[in-house]
Amino acid sequence: MGFPNNMPRLKLEGLSKTYPGGVKALDGFSLDIADREFIAVVGPSGCGKSTLLRMIAGLDEVSAGRILLDEKELNGLPPRDRDTAIMFQNYALFPHMTVAENMAFGLKLRKTPRAEVASRVAETARLLGIADLLGRYPGEMSGGQRQRAALGRAILRRPKVFLFDEPLSNLDAKMRAQMRVEISRLHQSLASTMIFVTHDQVEAMTMGDRVVVLKDGVMQQAADPDTLYRHPANAFVASFIGSPGMNLFPGRIMDVTGGPAFVHPSFTWKLPEAVRPRLAGYQDRDVLFGIRPEDIGSAEARRAEGGPSVTAVIGVVERLGGQACLYLQAEGEPAAGGKGGELTFAARPEQAQGFHSGQKVALPIAAWNGKFFDPASGSSIF
Numbered sequence: 001m002g003f004p005n006n007m008p009r010l011k012l013e014g015l016s017k018t019y020p021g022g023v024k025a026l027d028g029f030s031l032d033i034a035d036r037e038f039i040a041v042v043g044p045s046g047c048g049k050s051t052l053l054r055m056i057a058g059l060d061e062v063s064a065g066r067i068l069l070d071e072k073e074l075n076g077l078p079p080r081d082r083d084t085a086i087m088f089q090n091y092a093l094f095p096h097m098t099v100a101e102n103m104a105f106g107l108k109l110r111k112t113p114r115a116e117v118a119s120r121v122a123e124t125a126r127l128l129g130i131a132d133l134l135g136r137y138p139g140e141m142s143g144g145q146r147q148r149a150a151l152g153r154a155i156l157r158r159p160k161v162f163l164f165d166e167p168l169s170n171l172d173a174k175m176r177a178q179m180r181v182e183i184s185r186l187h188q189s190l191a192s193t194m195i196f197v198t199h200d201q202v203e204a205m206t207m208g209d210r211v212v213v214l215k216d217g218v219m220q221q222a223a224d225p226d227t228l229y230r231h232p233a234n235a236f237v238a239s240f241i242g243s244p245g246m247n248l249f250p251g252r253i254m255d256v257t258g259g260p261a262f263v264h265p266s267f268t269w270k271l272p273e274a275v276r277p278r279l280a281g282y283q284d285r286d287v288l289f290g291i292r293p294e295d296i297g298s299a300e301a302r303r304a305e306g307g308p309s310v311t312a313v314i315g316v317v318e319r320l321g322g323q324a325c326l327y328l329q330a331e332g333e334p335a336a337g338g339k340g341g342e343l344t345f346a347a348r349p350e351q352a353q354g355f356h357s358g359q360k361v362a363l364p365i366a367a368w369n370g371k372f373f374d375p376a377s378g379s380s381i382f
């Protein structure tokens with residue numbers, strides 16, 4: 001069916017949810033989702049992810065706002081009339097039915113002709129690699145196989161929008177990685193719109209065309225993974241995305257010999273000309289300096305001359321094959337007016353060799369890759 005590309009398939013307008021008892025689970029959530037887009041929604045537990053999905057599926061009523069699918073308003077429609085399919089982490093297969101019967105269940109309810117049901121079940125089972133399991137009962141399969149069967153049941157209904165609520169969180173790490181790839185592949189072959197909710201930022205970043213970060217029911221940022229990583233809208237997104245997340249150094253913009261600098265107890269960065277105007281309003285004020293672990297002690301940071309180096313003591317060395325991740329305590333006197341004190345941050349030099357716990361180091365920082373945040377609002381300054 002033709003559908004103009006420039007029109008959003010799913011339009012969420014100012015969605016809010018207040019549960020009886022007063023918990024505000026979602027607050028003014030708006031997003032236009034394109035046909036065939038894969039949206040990953042990520043945030044800490046309790047931030048409102050499930051509530052958002054349940055409202056789209058029609059399992060929870062909205063307190064305010066509108067949900068439009070292909071310009072048709074879904075508010076008030078029962079779940080079965082919404083053209084959406086929702087998948088949970090517990091697979092919700094009927095234990096007394098075989099995989100084939102489980103998959104066919106929804107179609108039979110809709111009085112689809114027998115022959116069509118059989119051919120669609122067979123086709124979908126092939127797509128998911130479970131064709132030889134069709135006669136099995138859920139109790140006779142592994143978690144990953146059950147997950148596939150549940151996925152098959154959702155696919156058979158051919159919904160316009162697939163909603164996934166942490167579907168992989170019950171699987172072991174290896175199976176999770178495998179299903180992640182499989183769902184991405186499925187997204188390509190089905191060419192359908194998907195919203196995938198997870199608390200795992202790696203899952204969100206690897207799967208989403210766009211990633212939406214939620215905190216306390218409020219959208220923090222919606223962007224493609226690269227933009228989210230490089231240009232986080234605020235300090236929360238910066239530290240939530242990445243493993244480990246962006247380091248945040250509290251410090252102050254002040255004049256040192258030769259001009260303005262960012263001053264932290266463990267390092268001082270004389271601001272390059274290009275950066276100064278953007279921080280003009282922050283002269284003699286506190287700021288947060290954000291820098292990714294891979295920009296500390298890296299080859300790029302080492303090559304630059306005259307850049308800052310942070311002095312610190314290594315707490316833990318985590319070896320990851322060829323790479324290392326260091327967790328450190330920054331050293332030094334508190335900056336004038338700054339909060340000072342010790343701070344734990346992470347660095348990712350390319351090599352683990354020569355680093356050990358308890359060692360005092362001076363690690364160069366590729367500071368030009370950093371970001372500044374307002375410490376009061378958390379918003380990105382640039």
Ligand code: ADP
Nearest residue numbers: 019020023025044045046047048049050051052
């Ligand atoms: P997430 O999926 O991100 O973990 P949820 O959407 O499940 O978050 O929950 C968001 C907030 O709403 C939480 O504070 C949670 O305790 C609350 N909440 C969820 N469901 C209900 C409910 N049925 N009644 C009252 N509060 C609820």
